[in-house]
Amino acid sequence: xxxxxxxxxxxxxxxxxxxxxxxxxxxxxxxxxxxxxxxxxxxxxxxxxxxxxxxxxxxxxxxxxxxxxxxxxxxxxxxxxxxxxxxxxxxxxxxxxxxxxxxxxxxxxxxx
Amino acid sequence: xxxxxxxxxxxxxxxxxxxxxxxxxxxxxxxxxxxxxxxxxxxxxxxxxxxxxxxxxxxxxxxxxxxxxxxxxxxxxxxxxxxxxxxxxxxxxxxxxxxxxxxxxxxxxxxxx
Numbered sequence: 001x002x003x004x005x006x007x008x009x010x011x012x013x014x015x016x017x018x019x020x021x022x023x024x025x026x027x028x029x030x031x032x033x034x035x036x037x038x039x040x041x042x043x044x045x046x047x048x049x050x051x052x053x054x055x056x057x058x059x060x061x062x063x064x065x066x067x068x069x070x071x072x073x074x075x076x077x078x079x080x081x082x083x084x085x086x087x088x089x090x091x092x093x094x095x096x097x098x099x100x101x102x103x104x105x106x107x108x109x110x111x112x
Numbered sequence: 113x114x115x116x117x118x119x120x121x122x123x124x125x126x127x128x129x130x131x132x133x134x135x136x137x138x139x140x141x142x143x144x145x146x147x148x149x150x151x152x153x154x155x156x157x158x159x160x161x162x163x164x165x166x167x168x169x170x171x172x173x174x175x176x177x178x179x180x181x182x183x184x185x186x187x188x189x190x191x192x193x194x195x196x197x198x199x200x201x202x203x204x205x206x207x208x209x210x211x212x213x214x215x216x217x218x219x220x221x222x223x224x225x
Contacts, residue, residue: 006154009152031210031211033211040219041216041218041219042116042202042204042216042217042218042219043155043202043214043216044216045213045214048211048213050211088154088155090155092210092211097168098143098160098162098168098209098210099157099160099168099169099170099171099210100145100157100160100170100210101157101171102147102154102155102156102157103154104152104153104154105154
């Protein structure tokens, strides 16, 4: 099936720093989603992207749908301790119908 | 309160003993889905359902069955569990499809000995 490569796998940063993570695929995706999972909880949707080149913000979070339709990026500005968690990209491939594929996740640790 | 519930939350069982994990949502959502989460692999979709009596395979359907006889319920069935099905399982639902906001259940941690 479709595969998404997410990087980095983990990040350790200081409070106040900006964070960038990305997701790439060898095939074309029609929709990109970014989720956050807190410890012991299910994922929560942060941002959804539907068009190539689209740039969408949600507070301190900004995500972009790559123009090649094979990648997406998530940026977090001025990180705070509650940003700690696992961030997942997910997408709907061009040929996968309604089957959703997730990346492996980026574990973010923010030191106060 | 709008929510997705899963039962049981924790289960330890033995190889070959049939089990069912229930999932129920009270939001009248059409789309429901099951995922498994394993360290380093993220979430992988097992099965999904676009509406009552409509189910489709996700990326890792082998060894699992589902049914969608009612809109609110989407049980996950393991006919003959094996140790490689030890995992954390999440059920999720959304209004119409996977790109709508999916609401996830609290998770079921399954151990197969």
